[in-house]
Amino acid sequence: MNKFTEFHLSENARILSPSIPGEKSRSLLDFQRAHEGSIVSYPVAMPIAISHAKGSIIEDVDGNRFIDFFSGAGVLNVGHSNPYVLSYVREQQEKLVHALDFPTANRMQLVQKILNQLPAAIRDEYKVSFCGPSGSDAVEASIKLAKHFTGREGIFAFQGSYHGMTSGALSATSNVKLRSRLHAMVPNITFIPYNYSYRSFFQKDSSGRPGCLDYLEDLLSNPHSGHDKPAAIILEPIQGEGGSIVPEDGFLQGIVEIARKHEIVVIFDEVQSGFFRTGDFWAFQQSGVYPDIITMSKGLGGVGFPISAIIYKKNIESWGPGDHIGTFRGNQVSIAAGNGAFDFIEEYHVGRHAKEMGEYLLGKLRILSESVAGIGEVRGRGLMIGIEYVTDRITKKPDPVTVKKIRSVCLQNGLLFETGGHYNNVIRFLPALIITPAIIDHAMSIFEMANTEVFTESFVPEINQH
Structure with a gap:
């Protein structure tokens, strides 16, 4: 058995x-x-x-x-109604359900477990912030932080992307059908080709690097590209709704390299691909590069409890108390479910x-x-x-x-x-x-x-x- x-x-x-x-x-x-x-x-x-x-x-x-x-x-x-995780939920429900963003041992445990997924050498460079209950909330927070830090407005997103259904997240989602009849979306979103090797218009360059990276570099370096420097580049390390598209080796590394060169915030959206969906905690970890902001939700809630978070570098933290608030930023029961899922995954x-x-x-x-x-x-x-x-x-x-x-x-x-x-x-x-x-x-x-x-x-x- x-x-x-x-x-x-x-x-x-x-x-x-x-x-x-x-x-x-x-x-x-x-x-x-x-x-x-x-x-x-x-x-x-x-x-x-x-x-x-x-x-x-x-x-x-x-x-x-x-x-x-x-x-x-x-x-x-970890499956429907996982009894291991539900034991954490039942225990927490008897203690405390709602506590805004006051610290609790339960909350701090989940923060530490998330940060522990980072390599020890860079772990102290990052922080965790809980957002509203959905992945869209994490995306909204990440875009907001990038704009707040850089003072710029534009966002580069990718064809085939899905980031959510709230205003900013939907604006960075490429499916035009989802935005039909909506004429007041967040402006200055530029969609560029993802590294979709099965349907690529780009040949690899002489070094074997995905050719779509040269296109991105040209948009940022060419004075006549028609595009201002964006606040952030947001992408899914593996596209989900876009068709479970796994990019080629070198793509994520190239994105980070180009963004660093042009002082642009990099956001990896791990709402679907994160929390061990690929076997690794985050799908991007095999690339060996780390972004400025990581979004999480979905699996983080253990067995379906709503929660989301962003993990971001301390050096881009430009906001302060109250600059990004929300009533349901880390429900205590959802946090307990996340702790239970972490422990279950480690034990098994x-x-x-x-x-x-x-x-x-x-x-x-x-x-x-x-x-x-x-x-x-x-x-x-x-x-x-x-x-x-x-x-x-x-x-x-x-x-x-x-x-x-x-x-x-x-x-x-x-x-x-x-x-x-x-x-x-x-x-x-x-x-x-x-x-x-x-x-x-x-x-x-x-x-x-x-x-x-x-x-x-x-x-x-x-x-x-x-």
Whole structure:
């Protein structure tokens, strides 16, 4: 038995209803559509009403069980309802829930645990500040600090980026659809190409450095580039919603080098890729370079409690007491959940396990890609994985239609995942870091069957889609 088996409701899917959604789920979905705002989105593509969940298994109100390769949009890194973490939560709830930003032992423990992830040689150069409850709040705080420190307004962000839905975070998010009909966004945001090697317009330079770095250097050095020097460059070390894009070696190093040369603040957005999602605490750590500001949220809340933070260099701290405030800056229960998740990950060696399971899953996907011509690329690090679909491997024309079909077949058979990518043609796997080989095997059997069904044109659109 795998050491993590006990942390899951089961290790396989179980579909009891004639189709998904089942009758009870359909009733709740209908009620939601009638009485909740139309911004509800996830049940549109995954039409289920959840009863309970544990580990990597979700059970709906009809008794159907689904393998969860979504993890609450990358939040549930140690799985649903992890009992180890919940013991910290219950203990804290009896003591103190809300304390603004007053110091508590609970709060200081989490600050120290975060800082301990930095190399000892630079640990004293950084501080932690808790923000509002979401990743967007951390992004807003990071942009605000960069502007406050530099006295400049502009921000360079990247094509394929997703940083959140609040005003500043959305302004730095490249998906134009999300900003349609909004005409008063934060100004002076410049989008530049990310190091997306599968679809790169740039050749590597003579030293082997990603060519998109030369483009960035030209924007900053050329007096006629048309762009003022920005306050900050913000990027995801691995793009999440953009399609689980892992940049080439040298890209992050080059960004930091160029930014230092031009005295620009570097922000690494680790909201999704952080907290051991790749096996390392932060995805950028393999690069060996450290930014001025790091944003965190999602997995930091242990088992889904809302919290966010920025980790930043002391030498850019230009603000003082009250310059950035908020009522819910580090809820004590969320902090306790974060402490519990840290301790669980250390005790059970979850980072190492995530790397091993990531390689195991990537290996199976790469084997599958050999027999499925529609898979253009399989990529990822740890358990942050993307499978990009194309109509033709030579032209690389994106194929979002096939992705939707595969997702529908997988849903009907008990596998949940999110999609994304620059062209909505990427299937994204974000399973819990405590996933077991058995769960991966069962998930892959569903996924392989769905690919076979769709690519043999036996797919019949599900009439019960919502």
